[in-house]
Amino acid sequence: MASLSLEHISKIYDNGFKAVNDFNLDIEDKEFIIFVGPSGCGKSTTLRMIAGLEDISEGTLKIDGKVMNDVEPKDRDIAMVFQNYALYPHMTVFDNMAFALKNKKVPKDEIDKRVNEAAKILGLENLLERKPKALSGGQRQRVAMGRAIVRDPKVFLMDEPLSNLDAKLRVQMRVEINKLHERLGATIIYVTHDQTEAMTLGTRIVVMKEGVIQQIDTPQNLYNKPHNLFVAGFIGSPQMNFIDVTIEEDGEKTYAAAGNTRVLIPEDKAAVLKREGFSGKTVTMGIRPEDLYVEEMYIESTPEDVIEAEVSASELLGAETFLYFTFAGVQLTARVSPNTHVRTGEAIKLALDMSKSHFFNKENELAI
C-alpha cells in the first residue's frame, strides 16, 4: 500500500476554465479519503488526475514519493471503480476481473487464484461465468470492486461507486466497503456527493467547492468545527440553520439579536466575537437542527436562549420529527422527539443550545 501527495495541483481546461485550483493534500498509507462536494466542484477531476485519465495542468502528484505526473495510468499501480462500473459487456465476470492481469502477462494459474480469491471475498463465486447484463446492479457493483481487488494496487480510486444503487443496497454496500477497507488495509480515495457516505466511510474528508478545497478534516471535526459557511451548510442533514444576527453588548453579557428577539451568547464564544471586533456588527449565526429544543425543561433552564416562532410544517419520520418554522424572516428546522405534538400555525417556544452555536463572518463566510 502507499502514501500519496498532491502538491499545488490545478486543472485548467483549454477554454481557461479552472476545474481544480491549488489542491494540496498528503494521504498516508491505509487512509480512507473522501472527496465530497456538490456536482462540478472538481472532485472527480482530481480523482481522474490521480488515475492519469486527465493531465495535471499544474502541480506535482507523488505516489510513494515518486512523481507520477507523466506516468501512464497502468504504471501508477492504481485501480479504479467507475460510477457506471464500466464492466466490459462482452466478457464474463471472470474475464472482466482477469483482464488487467492478462495484460500484465501474469501466469494463468496465478490469475485463477487471484480472481477466485476476490470472488470469494465478494460472494461472486457462482457468477464467474455470467456476462454483466445477466447481473443485478449490486452484483455488477461487486464485480467492479473485484476487478480492482485482483490487481492488488497501491491505491483504490472510487468514483461515486454507489450512486447507481437503490437506497437499501447502498447502505449495505457502504458497510461492505468499510469492511473491505479494513480487510485489505488499502489506501482508498473515494469521490461522492453524498455526505452520509462521506461521514460514514472516511477517515478524513476533503470538502470541495468550485475547484477549491474548503476543509480537510475528520468527519467529527467537520461536523463540529466547520471552517466556513459552505462546509457548515453542506455537512449535516437537515442542514444547519443560518440566521443573520447583530452582536449586542449589554453590561457583562453579549447577545445575538434578530428582529426583536435576542439570545445570550456563552462567555467563551462572546469573548472571541468581542476580540475579533464583531461587537455591534451583523454576523451569520449557525445552529444545527438537533440543537433546538421544544421540551419545557430546556426552556425553563435557559430562559435567555429562547425564541418564539410559528410552525409552518412538521414531518414525522418515525424516530424523529422535523419542525419547520419561520423566525426573523428565515426558514429554520428543528429536529425534535417524535412525541412532540404541535400543529401547523401554532406558535411555539424553542430553546437554543447556544454552546453548540457557530458564528460566521458575513463578508468572507469564515468561521469566527
Add this chain to the structure above:
Amino acid sequence: MQKTTKRKRDHSTLNSTLIRRPIRRHFWIFLLPTFSAFCIGFLYPFLQGIYLSFCNFKTIKKAVFVGFDNYAKALSDSTFLHAFWFTALFTVVTMLLINVLAFLVALALTRGIKGSNVFRTVFFMPNLIGGIVLGYIWSMIFDGILSRYGTSILLDTKLGFWGLVILLLWQQIGYMMIIYISGLQAIPEEYMEAAKIDGATKWQTLWKITIPNMMPSFTICTFLTLTNGFKLYDQNLALTAGRPFVLQSDGSTLKTTEMLALNIVNAFNASGGKNRGVGQAKAVMFFILVAVISIIQLRATRNKEVQQ
C-alpha cells in the same frame, strides 16, 4: 427495461385503450395502402417472375410452360458461371477492403482531429452521385491515366476488375464510415478508460474492447457490402459493360468483366428476346443466392453481438 416504460408513459394519453381498440379493429384500413402497393409492385411481379422462369416467353401473355429447361440452359451457360465467379471474387474483395478501410477512416475521424466533420462530409459525398455517372467519371479518369501506358480499362480483364473495385470503394467507404463512426461513438468512454487503467495497450484496446463492442456495426456493414457487391449493376454497365470480350471456341462471346446482374439483363435481352426465360431463371437463382448468403452472414455476425 427503461426504454419501454418511458415509451409507455410518453404515449399514455394517445395510446389509451379507448383510442386503441377501434384502431385495432380496423387495422386493415391503415395497412391497405402500403400493403396493396407492396402486392402490386413487388409480390405479384416476384411470384410471376418465378413462374415465368419455368416458361418460354417473349411477352408475358404468350408464356409456354417448359419445366426446368431454362434452369438447365442457365447452368450450362459458361458466361453465367464466369459472371458468378467474377462477382463472387469481386464481392469478397470489396467487402473486405470497404469494411477494413471504412473502419480505419472512422477510427481516424473520431480522434477529435481538427476538420473531422469536413472530412466526414467529403468522404460521404460520392454516395450522392448515381452509379452510372460514377462509372463514366471513373472511366475517364482510368483511361486518362492508362492511356499513358498504352492501354485502357476496356482492354484488360484485370484492369477492369480493379477499376470496379476502386470505383465501389470510392463510393461506399464513406457510407460505411458513417455507420462505423456512430458505432464507435456509442461505446461508452468509460470502457476505454477502464482499459487504460487495466493496462491494455492501444492495440489490445482496439481488439479486445472496441471491436467486440462494434459487432452490430460490423453486421450491418458486412451485410450491406455483401449484397451491394453481388447486386452491382449500373457501375458495371457504365465502366466496362463487360469488356474486354473474348470469342469462345463454341462461337459465343464471353464478356470477361460482366457481373451477375449485367449477365442476367443481357441474357434477357439477347437475340431479340428469344431467351427471356433463361434470363428469368438466372434471376431467380440470383435471388436465392443473395438471400442465402446474406442470411448466413447475418446469423454468423449476430452471434457475436453483445448487449450492454
